[in-house]
Amino acid sequence: MKLICIICPMGCELKIKQEESIKITGHLCPRGKQYALDEITDPKRVYTGNIRLQGGELPVISYKTSTMRKADLDHLKQVSGSLKLSAPIRLGDILYQDDKMTITATRTIERT
Ligand code: SF4
Numbered sequence: 001m002k003l004i005c006i007i008c009p010m011g012c013e014l015k016i017k018q019e020e021s022i023k024i025t026g027h028l029c030p031r032g033k034q035y036a037l038d039e040i041t042d043p044k045r046v047y048t049g050n051i052r053l054q055g056g057e058l059p060v061i062s063y064k065t066s067t068m069r070k071a072d073l074d075h076l077k078q079v080s081g082s083l084k085l086s087a088p089i090r091l092g093d094i095l096y097q098d099d100k101m102t103i104t105a106t107r108t109i110e111r112t
Contacts, residue, residue, distance in 0.1 A: 003039055005032040016040060043070040048106070051080050051095065056087030056109040061095070068101040075100055087111040 001016045010028060014036045017023040024036045038044060044067050050060035065076060079096055080103065088111045089095070096103040 001040070003036055005035050007031045007035050044068060045070050045073075047073070047076060049080055051083050051085055051103075053089065053109060054084070054086045055111050056089070057112050058109055061085060061087075061089050061109050062106045063095060063103050064106050066102040066104075072100045076103075079103070 001018070003014045003016065005012045005014055005027060008031070012026055012028050012032050014024060014026045014032055016036055018040070022037065022040065024033050027033045027036065046067050047065045048063065050062050053059060053061045063080070068076070079098075079101075083096060083103075085095060087109045089105050089109050091105055091108045093105045094102060095105055
């Protein structure tokens with residue numbers, strides 16, 4: 001398996017062999033090895049999207065999540081689809097938070 005390390009602009013090509021143990025090569029620093037290990041055992045992502053909003057100048061508010069486990073994506077979909085939000089919302093407002101993720105507004109929406 002091959003991966004491009006996205007931790008820094010060097011973009012090292014990581015090669016991963018999984019036999020009795022996991023062997024990682026191609027990394028120029030320890031961060032790349034940790035990235036590869038995370039990717040094959042418990043990958044994490046920052047997700048973006050929109051949530052419906054009542055009473056605003058736009059019908060949705062854009063958001064981004066904290067770095068969260070890819071395995072919790074279904075939880076994010078469930079939460080973002082069920083939140084009931086009302087304007088005004090400010091850039092940086094925390095829209096939702098639990099032990100798996102934080103959802104933060106990425107723009108300001110004024111009340112109409
Ligand atoms: S392995 Fe290290 S040097 Fe290479 S891209 Fe990843 S962080 Fe950068």
